Amino acid sequence: MKSTPHSTPADSPVKAAPVTGPTGPFTDGLRAVIFDMDGVIIDSEPLHEQAFRDVFDEMGYGQTHGVHFPDYYGRSDEALWEDFVRRHRPPQPFTALMAMKRRRLIDLIRRDQPIFEGLPDLVARLAARFPLAVASGSPHPVIDEVLAMEGLHRFFSAVVSVTDVGRPKPAPDVFLRAAELLGMAPGECCVIEDSAVGVTSARSAGMRAIAITNSLPADQLAHATRVVDTYEQIEALLL
Numbered sequence: 001m002k003s004t005p006h007s008t009p010a011d012s013p014v015k016a017a018p019v020t021g022p023t024g025p026f027t028d029g030l031r032a033v034i035f036d037m038d039g040v041i042i043d044s045e046p047l048h049e050q051a052f053r054d055v056f057d058e059m060g061y062g063q064t065h066g067v068h069f070p071d072y073y074g075r076s077d078e079a080l081w082e083d084f085v086r087r088h089r090p091p092q093p094f095t096a097l098m099a100m101k102r103r104r105l106i107d108l109i110r111r112d113q114p115i116f117e118g119l120p121d122l123v124a125r126l127a128a129r130f131p132l133a134v135a136s137g138s139p140h141p142v143i144d145e146v147l148a149m150e151g152l153h154r155f156f157s158a159v160v161s162v163t164d165v166g167r168p169k170p171a172p173d174v175f176l177r178a179a180e181l182l183g184m185a186p187g188e189c190c191v192i193e194d195s196a197v198g199v200t201s202a203r204s205a206g207m208r209a210i211a212i213t214n215s216l217p218a219d220q221l222a223h224a225t226r227v228v229d230t231y232e233q234i235e236a237l238l239l
């Protein structure tokens with residue numbers, strides 16, 4: 001397994017590896033925690049694909065859509081629809097396509113409640129000690145639907161969508177905006193992410209980042225401050 005940045009220097013015994021960050025213990029100076037949503041709060045990738053498939057069916061492209069979904073993991077809905085429109089020239093305007101898929105995704109979230117096991121407990125425990133924010137590439141109506149699950153909304157004092165800022169991840173904009181809303185300096189925030197671009201975004205915002213291997217193997221997340229496999233490990237780092 002690849003080591004993370006700030007791990008024990010090569011000349012130290014491996015067994016002595018402490019939980020340390022750039023400024024000592026991981027939580028030194030930590031005052032807030034910012035959550036990514038897709039892949040951290042909800043297991044949403046399968047639902048995105050199902051939502052597109054349902055809309056293709058409805059439009060009459062159930063067997064002929066020609067979309068290879070893995071090509072679009074971690075990319076925006078716009079990217080997939082742009083390719084679809086180029087291929088099929090459907091009669092619906094682009095904004096209608098975007099809205100159809102978004103509506104279907106919200107229906108599926110409501111039906112399946114795809115919240116990660118262990119996440120609600122982690123959020124409740126962290127909220128007792130830190131102000132929390134969500135910073136997501138999803139639009140507000142989708143974030144609102146997710147935070148309605150298990151009453152999550154009450155634990156988050158700031159919610160930022162990519163639609164609120166100039167540039168999507170890997171630019172730092174969503175995380176910087178979340179810190180600003182929380183009244184914190186970037187260095188006082190820790191981000192929890194599942195994607196490589198999300199970790200890049202958090203690190204370029206000047207924040208420490210914990211990457212959880214929900215979506216990618218650890219070696220693709222090695223630029224995070226820490227890489228973990230479970231929500232319990234996040235709790236152990238932060239509390």
Ligand SMILES: [Mg+2]
Pocket residue numbers: 036037038039040193194195198
């Ligand atoms: Mg994510």
